[in-house]
Amino acid sequence: MTDPYPLDESAARPDAGAEPDDGSQASSDAAPEAAPSSGLIAALEEIAGTAPADGLTLGAFTQALGERVFGVLLFALAIPVCMPFLYGVPQVVALPMMALALQMAAGRDEPWLPKKFSARTMAKADLEKMARGARKWFGWVEALARPRLRVLSGPAAERIVGGVFVLFCASILVPLPATNTTPGIAVALASIGLITKDGFLVLIGLALGVAWIALLIIGFSVFGLAFLDLAKDFILGLFGAGDPAS
Numbered sequence: 001m002t003d004p005y006p007l008d009e010s011a012a013r014p015d016a017g018a019e020p021d022d023g024s025q026a027s028s029d030a031a032p033e034a035a036p037s038s039g040l041i042a043a044l045e046e047i048a049g050t051a052p053a054d055g056l057t058l059g060a061f062t063q064a065l066g067e068r069v070f071g072v073l074l075f076a077l078a079i080p081v082c083m084p085f086l087y088g089v090p091q092v093v094a095l096p097m098m099a100l101a102l103q104m105a106a107g108r109d110e111p112w113l114p115k116k117f118s119a120r121t122m123a124k125a126d127l128e129k130m131a132r133g134a135r136k137w138f139g140w141v142e143a144l145a146r147p148r149l150r151v152l153s154g155p156a157a158e159r160i161v162g163g164v165f166v167l168f169c170a171s172i173l174v175p176l177p178a179t180n181t182t183p184g185i186a187v188a189l190a191s192i193g194l195i196t197k198d199g200f201l202v203l204i205g206l207a208l209g210v211a212w213i214a215l216l217i218i219g220f221s222v223f224g225l226a227f228l229d230l231a232k233d234f235i236l237g238l239f240g241a242g243d244p245a246s
Helices: 040-050 058-065 070-082 089-106 124-144 155-172 181-196 199-223 226-238
Strands: none
Touching (some): 040 058, 040 070, 058 089, 070 181, 124 181, 155 181, 155 199, 181 199, 199 226
């Protein structure tokens, strides 16, 4: 594993000193120019601000992040999943997140995305929403994170966390409004913990996600498919979305 935090000036793109090829900034296949950043959220803001008008593929996005570690990629991809009623993007990133989590669980040293996932495109507007959401909801977490309970963020623990992340990512696919939010927050918190070697954050993220999975299992066990309607009404009311039947 490379030093995962903070993002440093040498972790950016290959050929960092070379001039971009003609048209490289206009294509969603090309990573944007990324200025050195003081942290992960600052890097997301830089990527969103310099992305071409037609957005970025996931492959170009991960290349622009530079750091080839699981925590960085999973945190970045979890941000749009955390946002309630942000449709489309969570579905774009959920399966790639699951693929990364499976690689973590298998003990792979470096993340890899299949071409099918790398070719998926994130619009520039969605990248900007992602960066704003990261700053709004997780900026304070990143600022407070510090190395502690390192046993929960080491290589052995990372494999266990990867296996649990697979369950979290699967729950994102449950067909309920806003159900992506809780497991997305869980993945984001635990990922920050992995990046910063903060085992306390890893523990909080895992506890939140496991509680959510338990709620889904109990709800479906007790109420069956009627739990879908009950949960939908509750979530829409919680976010003030009005009567879902209207």
